[in-house]
Amino acid sequence: MNGRRSPVAVWLGQVGILVRKELLQIVRDRALLLFTVYIFTLDILLAAGNAGFDVRHAPIGIVDLDRSAASRELVYRVRAPHFEARPLNASPDAAGRLLDEGAIHALLEIGPGFERSLQRGQEAPVQLVIDGSKATLGYLIESYGERILAQESAGWAAARLAREGVDARSLPQVRLQPRTWYNADLRETWFATISELVTMMTVAAIFLPAAALIREKERGTIEQLLVSPLAPLQIVLAKVFAMTLVMLAGAAVAVGGIMVGLLDVPFRGSPVLFFALLALYAVTTSGLGIVAATFARNSGQVGLIVLLIVMPILFLSGSWNLVEGMPSWLRAGIELSPLRHFVPIAYGIVLRGTGLDAIWPSVVKMLALGTTLFAVGVWRFRRQFR
Template sequence: MIKMMLSRVWWSRLQAMTWKELLQLLRDPILLVFVIYAFTADIYNAASGVSFQLNNAALVLFDLDRSAASRELAGRFMPPEFKWLGGITHNEQGQALLDDGKAMAVLDIPPGFGAKLARGEQQSVQLQIDASNSVQGFLASVDATQIIARYGLEQMATRLGAESGGVAGAPPAIDNATRVWFNPNQNDAWFMGISELLNVVTLFSMLLPAAAMVREKERGTIEQLLVSPLSPLQIMMPKIIAMVAVILGGIALGLFGILIPVFSIPVVGSLLVFFAVSTLYVSTLAGIGILIATVTNNMAQAGMMVILILAPMMFLSGAWTPPEAMPVVMRLGMYVSPLYYYINASYGILMKGAGLMVLWPMLVGIIVIGMMVSTVTILKFKKQFG
């Protein structure tokens, strides 16, 4: 009976403290607006404004041949990948446009291009590309190579047909049938929208618990809590529970308010599993946030610590750089980033419909990191406030 009464008291205190944390967040309008903005407008901007496809790359033509063949080749550089700025008469003009950033590429067709092709001679063209933006420069190079190679193959096939009097069979070819799974239209908004949602979750999972604890230090209320009948665990746990609830609400807002209705992102898997994995992940990072609060004394220090941890966590997540492309040391460091496991699990659930039988390695990774973080956080918290 006594144990039951003590248990009820313990849970009532936990409930009251959790409600107190939620009220404190509601009374902080700046932080509250920041949270709402991040889970709505920020996700919308990332999904609608970032593209990994080549689009409207400014191109100028330096045509020294002015033949039907050169015009046909130039005409194949079409929107939406390329945007023509016009022609130039001197090579220095193209160099100046590249230097000033007004053009991304200069297509240089040499004199005699069409005549040499008609005689069956090998011919080449030059494409100068501004690769200061390495991603866009690489995409421009790949697209231009495909356009020129296709044009060359068509010219060769036409000449072979003419030489044989048009009676020979078609030249051998490989039928390349490509099937794109999970994002068949290769819509960047699907990837960028989900990626930004996960990044925002990662940021606030550490920032909000750290801010809640540091606020107690700055206002001097932590001493009042320490002399109350509350245990250190009853002081720490409500902050984690309240902020986990707020972030799960933010995930629901971003998912059902922005990603699904605006960008038509398909949710193939179970939303229940997704929110369960998100709860586990947010709880893990909330422990890191409380740990940050134990070693900082104000919001500025806590914010800097969050950024210090967030930056390598994002770079080691595998979202921007494939793990196979990373150096061995960085690849090993990736396995201690909880965001790596969360990204794989989230994309697996939302876009691939993966279940727990497939996702269990990701869950084990989050759980192991969470247990380690929780152990260190509880020991540090009890040492400082116990």
């Protein structure tokens, strides 16, 4: 042995030196460092604060044209925390204008003769006018309204059966007994924070390597690197590995410090498996960032290109919306979204505590798609400087 290192060791040592250079540069780049700190800390907290699809204090106008004990009982049911009832001494048309102006989200109109119809055992219609311009909120208000009216109707039905000597409990009925696994209280914060974390990992995995390559272009140092005894693959790998280390550090703060430490999100699976697959996802998805950098000439352009790449990935991932609700022609493209394959991995490990034996199909798909994207990125980078 003559003490000389093997070519592979020299090659990897050069990559290691470049990785350290990239880490030093991101520390010195205050804007990029602030962006990285923000997406893994404050952004996660904001996502937790905005989590939830429950209706809270939705303003609803009440027009009671019956003014009876039964109508007052119904109005009493339309109360906080779901609704903020606003009795209106106005005609239905005047109240409708408040709906047009956005002052209220819904209008409950109780017609004259409401109590009399109930006492006679007749149908007592109640009109609920909903602002459908906000579709999700409108759907939730309709669901809550139907539940409230069903409870009111059941109360009147039980009272009439009691007067006729019939015990309502003796009648046949179907009772649903739900059992919710993994998130028994249906805490939206758990879902929202994990969703935001994987979203920000996707943004960072694409943007940070692209920003690192563009920085070399803007400073005119990319040509110096290419004429040095370094292969283009070494340059790309150094930037990807450095940014992956930054993302893993940020994810560790987000998971351990914010999600588990502050928000009490449970972590039921293996942290080693989670961060290993997180690193794999970051490395493979970074190929899209490399491709973006080859088309851009400055930081402004790369930001726009990354935005064009990220948005379809997010919308096709099932993280922001339901894949089951997509049209068939759009569902055909979800397999091309890297995040689509990482979402079940993240939720499976964190909330369900699943192991590799349960999520390996998603891992294989993510690896296959990511390797292809990374290869295309390296090919584009090498071809650009020939």
